[in-house]
Amino acid sequence: MINETISRRQFLHRLGALGGAGITLGAMEALGLSACDSTQVDYRAPSPEDFSPKDGAGVSVLILGAGIAGLTSAYELEKGGYHCQLLEARARPGGRNWTARRGTSETALDGSMQACQFDEGLYMNVGPTRFPQHHTTLNYCRELKIPVHVFGNQNADAYYYVEGAGPPSTKRIRFRAVQADSLGHITELLAKAVNQGTLDQDLSAADKETLIEFLRSLGALTPQNRYQGSPARGYRAGAAPGAALQSGTIDTPLALSDLLALNTTGGAFNLGYFLAFQYEWEQAMPMFEPDGGIDAIPRALVRAIRGPIRYGVQVTHIENTANGVRVSYQDQRGQSGQIKADYCICTIPPQVLRRIPNNFSAQVNADLSVPIPINAGKMGLQFKRRFWEEDDRIFGGITMTNLDILQILYPSHGYLGQKGVLIGYYNYTPTADTFGALTPQQREQHALNQGSKIHGSAYRKEFETSFSNDWRKTRFSEGSWINWPPGTRGGPGTPYARLLEPAGRVYFSGDYLSYAIAWQHGAFESARKVVMDLHARVRASQPLQSNGTTASRRHP
């Protein structure tokens, strides 16, 4: 760990003085500044002093795409004195980071048009909507002063609703009940096995005793190691603990075989997945979202970037030239043009990029065709009354189901208000494609039908308006994220590894070049990695001056 009495800048300078630019960059990497390490103590974004002296002065970088990766690239490079400009095909920044609200309209690739009719102040995040506390996304929220609040990724009182899975089917069950019954039955069974001596080879006598005690606490077992329900599973309707003699009546637990029937519904939303979801690295609470919509992030980046961002500009050709790059484009009025720069960072998704003419090698073009675009669909439903809060006492969180809406996400903002927008479905390949094939009106009816199974008549009665999106049909995205087929992502020789290297002076960046695909973290981290790679190359090409710093000059 770096000695706290010298500053980061001093430290880098000392190393630079000893060994030149290469070592400085190496030291920066060692300090965790290049690829932000989310569990490391020092997890700041590169700050101006990390690019010192301003080695990028005079170096121009053209960035294709103003999503998270593109905006972050510009934001970080400008700290180092680079001259950046961005081309964005859409009329807005953010890419898949997109908040729909009154005034949002979108024409899908199939020509269907939607205009969002939510009330003023209501919104839905169409793409990413949450991030865990260890993601770099939160660092940028700090640095860019974006206020955040807790995203309810988990709610003990949200429902689990399945069909075709034995006795518990078509009954909405509170998450807490399923969870308490699962732990109760498991701990009871294990206590029984331990007491029968089955596991004596694995457990010392002392461990056995401690284990039984532990299981009793965890599963809320009786002193006889039986599970008979517990307050953790919740109380009967109308019989929670209250005043006077209302001591509370616990409901009867699900029988073990009924509980296990919940694990046979197939697909991702099996009982085991349902319970394990809350513990996942990227899903465990707390999670966060920006106040007012996820697009607070790209909007803050745009405000912080000095270089120009041109919207409505589609790239038509990408070329490496002898001393730089040349990108051809067509703007909204159909006029074409060219931009030259020293370097290019291309954040266009591979499934779109591979159709854009270029002079990359055949290998690069082949590699860009490897990732398989995945689909996801989401619908925001505006209700005139927050019945899930008022009637069901669910404040944020997720109801999961094996219906093809897959999940209902209750809003984590506007609590106790009058109206609200919840996510009526959020599903993935292949179900998302089935929804995507429907018209927006058909999707709405389908979502209302299935949601009504869980929430009853209020779901139709209080409904006002919807907005939906299918990412595969979304222009300039053509997918929600990508999958790397088995064996294509990893060490040297894989298509993934090859795309981590620049094609000439063109660097590729995006969440698809990370191990955090579908998370903004992946885009941030990929951008930071590419920025440091590019910076290292620029430094390496500059002569070292006698004082240990490098001269700033027109590159190359």
Add this chain to the structure above:
Amino acid sequence: MINETISRRQFLHRLGALGGAGITLGAMEALGLSACDSTQVDYRAPSPEDFSPKDGAGVSVLILGAGIAGLTSAYELEKGGYHCQLLEARARPGGRNWTARRGTSETALDGSMQACQFDEGLYMNVGPTRFPQHHTTLNYCRELKIPVHVFGNQNADAYYYVEGAGPPSTKRIRFRAVQADSLGHITELLAKAVNQGTLDQDLSAADKETLIEFLRSLGALTPQNRYQGSPARGYRAGAAPGAALQSGTIDTPLALSDLLALNTTGGAFNLGYFLAFQYEWEQAMPMFEPDGGIDAIPRALVRAIRGPIRYGVQVTHIENTANGVRVSYQDQRGQSGQIKADYCICTIPPQVLRRIPNNFSAQVNADLSVPIPINAGKMGLQFKRRFWEEDDRIFGGITMTNLDILQILYPSHGYLGQKGVLIGYYNYTPTADTFGALTPQQREQHALNQGSKIHGSAYRKEFETSFSNDWRKTRFSEGSWINWPPGTRGGPGTPYARLLEPAGRVYFSGDYLSYAIAWQHGAFESARKVVMDLHARVRASQPLQSNGTTASRRHP
């Protein structure tokens, strides 16, 4: 369920017209309006139309104590036209609902004085600080338009730190790691037992197969049903999934016997308790707190109440008279006086009330001596840097330890800000009394010493100022809450049940007369119960008019 096409008011009127006031009240209870049922669909607070016609017009109620129970009593009774006034011994409303901020000062019963020096905008909730979504507290936040946000009662990345518990001792371990390892080992052991046929009497062949699959998901077991760690437990420092080739390196799990050693630390903060806490009826996420401090609740109630609230007034005598109640008091200037009213609701804690002269029966006085006051202590520590967020990436939540600070609660507000106040200890009888015996300065040093074991040198380096409270030494409270000794709370004939009945015209109210002791919910619910009891008595004493409504007249 009431037919949605007639209003609640119409429904009550119809019943009233048929059967008189008694039935109307019964119907209100049947509708869940008297004792608010937290899991019931209709969980509104009584609204003005629930007291219709205004039977309380002209009836005076003197309320002793302006804590949650007292304020709620006045607020609800005024909806029915009752004339309320409140006497409060403190200079502020709220009782144990108390937020300390710059300007707060307190002299303890032992004469020690503290003045809170937190920066403007920073605060600590000295008493209650959170409530689950099913508590009535949240209803009042809605009704009184008190904005709330999520209280982080749980955090996968907070620490578990123990001493004297084998190999994992004195190492701070992330909650997620302990949890993943616990589930991993338990599911592995159970899968093994199941496959050995030990539990064949309990499980059908099909259930066995499903159970194994379920255990594999829940515990993140290998296809061979072994636990070898998982992403859920987190990654090595500096090796979380990121860009390029950073795929993430999972750390080695705790061995089963080491994990079990964590369950032998004794006391409430054993491993089993630590894991089960997150599932509890009253502790499962999400939980909430008002924006800006818990005292937003009493302040909103005070704004909504029309009747006078007199502060700094101590009750010296409570008497039932022939037609009402007479309460003697002494004000801040030492001047004494008397107030007469038709009824009294007394919310003074039993351990204080039992010393106030009265003409209650000997039985009532004996019953008031039964509850045993418990102690709790808390300290807010202001730090000039939110190192728990910046260095440890912990945003809200609770670190638990078997050190006598017991827990550190990270603030659930002001995320990403510069400074913050965390709760440096929150402990209970008997540890709280040990802390309470120290001077505020000694408590501060003790809290800093123990917190430094978990958070290292930052804990002293960034520290600025503290404020602490010991509830047993707090005037007018003399305890954090009470316990009913075994057998004294329950059905007819118990001291608890007798205190649910009024002593003449004096009704007792407070969380101590509920099954939600130590929660604001208990105080709200107790107040609502007493309000409805009093209202029923008033209605029963009024003659029924020919139109089925009761006459409003001076009572009695």
